[in-house]
Amino acid sequence: MDIVYIDTNEALAFTCDTIRQSKVICIDTEFHRETTYYPELALIQLSDGEKTCCIDPLSITDFTPFLALLTNTNITKVLHASGQDLEIFNQLFNTLPTPVFDTQIAAGLLGYGDQIGYAPLIKKELDINIDKSQSRTDWLKRPLNKDQLLYAASDVYYLAKAYPKMITQLKSLNRLEWLHGDFAELCMPAKYQVDTHNIWKKVKGNQKLHGIQLAILQAVAAWREESAQKRNRPRRRIVPDDALIDISRLKPDSADKIKQLRSLNKTRLNSEDAAQLLQRINNALQVPQELWPKHARRHKLSMREEALIDALIALLKLKADEHRITPLNLASRKELELLLQGSTDIPLMQGWRYAHAGQVIEQFLDGKSFLQINALQLQLQGDDK
Numbered sequence: 272m273d274i275v276y277i278d279t280n281e282a283l284a285f286t287c288d289t290i291r292q293s294k295v296i297c298i299d300t301e302f303h304r305e306t307t308y309y310p311e312l313a314l315i316q317l318s319d320g321e322k323t324c325c326i327d328p329l330s331i332t333d334f335t336p337f338l339a340l341l342t343n344t345n346i347t348k349v350l351h352a353s354g355q356d357l358e359i360f361n362q363l364f365n366t367l368p369t370p371v372f373d374t375q376i377a378a379g380l381l382g383y384g385d386q387i388g389y390a391p392l393i394k395k396e397l398d399i400n401i402d403k404s405q406s407r408t409d410w411l412k413r414p415l416n417k418d419q420l421l422y423a424a425s426d427v428y429y430l431a432k433a434y435p436k437m438i439t440q441l442k443s444l445n446r447l448e449w450l451h452g453d454f455a456e457l458c459m460p461a462k463y464q465v466d467t468h469n470i471w472k473k474v475k476g477n478q479k480l481h482g483i484q485l486a487i488l489q490a491v492a493a494w495r496e497e498s499a500q501k502r503n504r505p506r507r508r509i510v511p512d513d514a515l516i517d518i519s520r521l522k523p524d525s526a527d528k529i530k531q532l533r534s535l536n537k538t539r540l541n542s543e544d545a546a547q548l549l550q551r552i553n554n555a556l557q558v559p560q561e562l563w564p565k566h567a568r569r570h571k572l573s574m575r576e577e578a579l580i581d582a583l584i585a586l587l588k589l590k591a592d593e594h595r596i597t598p599l600n601l602a603s604r605k606e607l608e609l610l611l612q613g614s615t616d617i618p619l620m621q622g623w624r625y626a627h628a629g630q631v632i633e634q635f636l637d638g639k640s641f642l643q644i645n646a647l648q649l650q651l652q653g654d655d656k
Contacts, residue, residue, distance in 0.1 A: 272323060272421065272424060272425070272428050273323065274323055274324070274420055274421065274424045275322065275323070275324045275325070276325050276327070276420065277323075277324055277325065277326045277327060277330070277331070278308055278326075278327040278331070279330065279334060279386050280331060280333040280507065280586045283331055283334070283336055283337060284314055284333075284335075284336045286317075286322070286470065287336035287337075287339065287340050288336065289322065290319045290322055290340070291335055291339070291340060291343065291346070293319035293320075293346060294345070294346065294347065295319065295320070295346065295347045295349055295431070295434065296317055296318065296346055296348060297316075297317070297318045297320075297341065297348075297349045297350070297427040297428075297430040297431045297434065298315070298316065298317055298348055298349070298350050298356065298368070298427065299315075299316045299350065299351070299356065299423075299426040299427050299430070300312060300314065300316070300355075300356045300359055301314040301316075301408075301410040301423055302314075302355070302359060302407070302410070303410065303411055306504070306505065307503050307504065307505065308364055308497045308500055308503045308504055308505060309503055309504070310358065310359050310362075311411060312327070312328045312330070312359055312363060312415060313410030313411045314326065314327065314410050314421050314423055315328060315337070315341075315425060316426055316427045318422055318424070318428050318430070318431045319431065320422075320431040323427060323428045323431075324424075325391035325415075325420050325423055325612050327413075328524035329411070329413065329478065330547060330575065334364060336493060338364055338366050339366040340573070341364075341367075341369075342359065342366060342369065343370070344369060344370065345447075347370055347371070347372050348369075348370070348371045348372070349371075349372045349373075349374060349430060349431070349434050350369040350371060350372070350373055351373065351374045351375050351389045351392065351426075351430060352373070352375040352386070352388075352389070353371060353373045353375075353457060354420065354457075354471060355382075357371070357392055357457060357458075357462075357463065358463045361460055361463040362463070363600070366450075367457075367458050367459075367460060367463075368458070369528065370454065370458070371454050371457050372434070372450075373453075373454060374392060374430065374433065374434065374437060374455050375387060375389075375540040376391070376450065376454070377437055377441060378392055378437070379596060379600045380438065380441065380444070380446045380449060380450065380594075380596060380598050380600065381440055381441065381444075381552075382595040382597075383395060384597055385597050385600065387598045389426060390403060390428075393430075393433055395411060396432075396433040396436050396437065397429060397432055397433055399429060401425060401561055402408060402422060402425070402432075403422075404418075404422070405418060405419050405423075406422075408422070411424075411495075412557070417582075418462045424513045431565075435542070446623075447602045448623075449622070449623035451622075451630070452621065452622035452623065453622070465495055465500075466495040466533055467492075467496045468489070468493060469489075469525075469564075470492050470493060470496045471485070471488045471489045471492040471493070471564065473517050474488060474492050474512050474514075474516065475512040475516075476512060476516040477516070477651055478566065479516065479520075480516065480519050480520060481566075482560075482563060483555070483556065483558075483560075483563060484519045484520055484522075484523075485563055485564045485565065485566075486555040486556075486558045486562075486564060487519040487522060487551075487552055487555040487556070488515060488516070488518075488519040488564075488656070489555065489564045489620070490551040490552065490555040491510075491515050491519065491548055491551050491552065491555075492515055492552060493519055493551075494547060494548060495509050495510050495515065496553045498544070499548075508625070509538075509539060509544075510535070510538060510540065510544075510548075511534065511535075511537075513534045514532055514534040514535045514538065517532050517534045517553070518532065518548065518552065519531075522552065523549070523552070524549075524555070525549065526542060526545035526546045526548075526549050527545075529545045529548055529549060530542075530545045547633075548607045549570065571613050572608065572611075573581070573617055576611060578610065579611065580604060580608060581609050582635075582642065583607045583611075584598065584604060584607065585608075585609075585633060585642065586632065586651060587601050587602060587628060587632075589649065589651055590627065590628045590631060591628075591648075592626065600624075601624055601627075601628045602617065602618065602619040602624070602628070606619060607619075610632070619632065619644065622654070627648075629650070634653070635651075639653055640652060640653035641653060
C-alpha cells in the first residue's frame with residue numbers, strides 16, 4: 272500500500288484536486304477525547320481506491336480544498352460507523368459531507384448483524400484480517416511512524432475495496448434504495464447538536480428527583496454543559512453527576528454551601544463557578560410550577576400488554592428472517608412499547624422499515640392478520656406484504 276502523507280496546505284490542495292473527479296472517496300479519522308469535551312482531530316484518512324492519503328490536521332491551516340470534497344454532491348463519501356467522524360466535521364468545520372454511505376448501516380441489510388465492526392466487515396467481504404496492534408496509538412504525538420500510518424490508512428484502503436462488493440450485493444437484493452433515508456439523516460446538523468435544555472435527562476440519578484428539584488437540575492445541568500463546551504473539558508470534570516443531584520435536592524442558598532458539598536470534594540469548584548450555580552438555582556426557584564420539567568410518564572405494561580409486545584417481537588422476527596436481517600434492524604422492544612402507547616415517531620414507522628415491517632405490524636394490531644402454528648412453524652396469515 273502506497274501512502275501519501277500530507278502536512279502542508281499546498282500538498283492538501285494538490286491531492287484534493289487530483290481526486291475530485293472520483294465518484295467515491297472513503298474517509299476515516301483518528302481522534303482523542305479523553306480530556307476534552309470536543310474530540311481532538313489527530314488524522315484524516317482518504318482513499319479513492321487508487322490513492323490513499325493521511326492528512327495531518329495539526330499542520331494544515333487551510334482546509335478549504337478538503338471541505339470542497341466533503342460538500343461535492345457528485346462524490347459519495349463512504350465511512351464506517353460514521354457518527355463520531357461526522358460530529359467532528361460538523362463541530363470543527365461547520366460542514367457535513369453529502370452524500371454519505373455508512374458501511375456499518377449497510378452491513379445490517381446484508382445480514383451481517385447489528386453494528387458490525389470494521390475488522391469483522393473486512394474479514395467478511397475481503398477475507399483479510401486487519402492488524403489492530405496500533406489501536407492504542409496516541410495519534411496526537413508526532414512524528415507518526417510507518418506502522419501507525421499503515422494502520423490508519425488501512426481503514427480507508429480496504430474500505431474502498433469492500434464498498435463496491437457491498438453495493439453489488441445490495442443491488443442484487445434490491446435494497447440499495449432502502450438506505451437513502453438513513454443516510455440522509457446522517458447529514459442533518461441537528462443530529463449533532465446538544466440540547467442543553469434537556470441534558471438533565473442524562474444526569475445519573477435524575478429519577479430520584481421531582482418537582483422543583485427537577486427545575487433546579489435542569490438549570491444546573493445546562494450550566495455545566497455550557498461551561499464544558501466553553502472550556503472544552505469533559506462535563507463530569509466540571510461538576511460530577513452526584514453533585515448536580517445533591518445541589519438539586521438540597522437547594523443550597525449560598526455559594527459557600529455549594530462549595531462545601533461532600534460530592535464536590537474531588538472537584539476544584541472556584542468561587543465564580545459556585546456563584547454562577549447559585550444564580551441558576553435562584554432562577555430555577557422562580558420558574559412557575561407549570562413549567563417545571565417532568566419525567567416522561569412510563570406506562571407500566573400489564574401482563575396482556577407484555578404478551579402483545581412478545582407477539583410483535585415474534586412478528587418482527589418472521590419479517591427479519593424473511594429478509595435475512597436481524598430484528599433489531601427493524602425495531603427494539605422499547606420502540607415497540609412506545610408504538611403500543613401511541614407513538615409513531617420511531618424508525619419502524621418510517622422509510623423502508625415501514626414498507627417492509629411497519630405496515631405489517633399495523634395490520635396485525637388492527638386485527639387484519641394473525642399468527643398461527645403450522646407444522647410447528649409460526650406463520651403470519653392475512654399478510655399481503
